[in-house]
Amino acid sequence: MLELRPTCEHCNKRLPPHSTEAMICSFECTFCRDCVRLLQNVCPNCGGGFTPRPIRPLHDWKNGNALPRHPATTRITHQPVDLQAHAAFAALAGELSPEQR
Numbered sequence: 001m002l003e004l005r006p007t008c009e010h011c012n013k014r015l016p017p018h019s020t021e022a023m024i025c026s027f028e029c030t031f032c033r034d035c036v037r038l039l040q041n042v043c044p045n046c047g048g049g050f051t052p053r054p055i056r057p058l059h060d061w062k063n064g065n066a067l068p069r070h071p072a073t074t075r076i077t078h079q080p081v082d083l084q085a086h087a088a089f090a091a092l093a094g095e096l097s098p099e100q101r
């Protein structure tokens with residue numbers, strides 16, 4: 001199940017489950033929109049692109065498939081990116097669109 005991480009991995013900004021600013025890569029690396037822009041849509045951990053994180057329903061519309069039963073994790077992943085090192089990586093990986101990487 002998708003791990004809803006509580007903050008941006010780079011700037012540690014709060015990204016609650018209902019945030020429309022949360023972006024994830026396919027491995028659930030989680031960043032805010034500003035940082036994704038800064039990272040040039042290249043995940044520093046895997047090189048993949050980002051998409052908006054889906055919002056898990058707050059209300060139990062069906063079979064308990066909702067936030068209360070499947071809450072966000074409280075474990076913070078905060079590992080600021082070395083932006084200088086990332087620039088070279090992003091130049092390389094960013095040459096390709098995410099679907100070609």
Ligand SMILES: [Zn+2]
Nearest residue numbers: 008011032035
């Ligand atoms: Zn951020």
Ligand SMILES: [Zn+2]
Nearest residue numbers: 025029043046
């Ligand atoms: Zn990633």
